[in-house]
Amino acid sequence: MKIHRGGWKIILAVWIVCSLLIWLLHFIHCPYVLYPLSAVLIFFMGFVLFFFRVPSRVIPEGENLVTAVADGEIVVLDKVFEPEFLKRECIQVSIYMDFFNVHVNFWPISGEVTYYRYHPGEYFLAFLPKASELNEHTSVCVRNGYGEVFFKQLAGTFCRRIECYAVPGKAMNRGEQCGIIKFGSRIDMYLPLDADIKVSLGEEVRACETVIAELKRPGKLITE
DSSP states (O other): OEEOTTSHHHHHHHHHHHHHHHHHHTTSOOHHHHHHHHHHHHHHHHHHHHHTEEOOOOOOOOTTEEEOSSSEEEEEEEEEEETTTTOEEEEEEEEEEOTTSOOEEEOSSOEEEEEEEEEOOBOOOTTSTTHHHHBOEEEEEEEETTEEEEEEEEOOSSOOOEEEOOOTTOEEOTTSEEEEEOSSEEEEEEEOTTOEEOOOTTOEEOTTTSEEEEOOOTTOOOOO
16 A cells, blocks of 8 residues: 555654653553553554555546546536636536545646635535535646546635645646545535536546546647
8 A cells, every 4th residue: 555645644643642642641550440541542543644645546438528526426416616726617526535535636637737826715624516616625727638627625614734746738638646635525516517427416536547437539629
């Protein structure tokens, strides 16, 4: 199992603190306190390590395929107007991640990064509709010959750190890491209206492997 490069400092800090607490608990000569609390601390140490895991995934072939940026549940599937960058109607597909999902994020298509912006904000519950605009988030757009995909990494109530590796003008490959949202949150993806959506509301998806949509062939891209 690989561990995300940004997680080692947190893992080390948690393990040191928990190990110290477990050592201190041994001075409490009461097994009904020592063993349950030690078990909780050991579980937490394992959970933090598990949280920063980077899975190995099989990436489907096809330049026109859009795969999931993150693991989680489809909580929004709707036609909306995207006002920040695309400035047109799109299909919004939102993926909600709970504490037990993989929180490393992956590029949904191969192509050039045409836009990146970080937005400071609030920390409302990530599944609330207002979180998309009001919460701390990053905005990224990637474009190739089949179209463009705009997506947001949204912070949640318990998330206080978003990492994004987008560099405008740089080429990215689908399935490679594009960042991480630590401790639960949401991804909003905005796709062209003519994209063939392959997922449904409430469906559980897997980053890199689940095909969210198929984009149209070159020459059929809707730009307005």
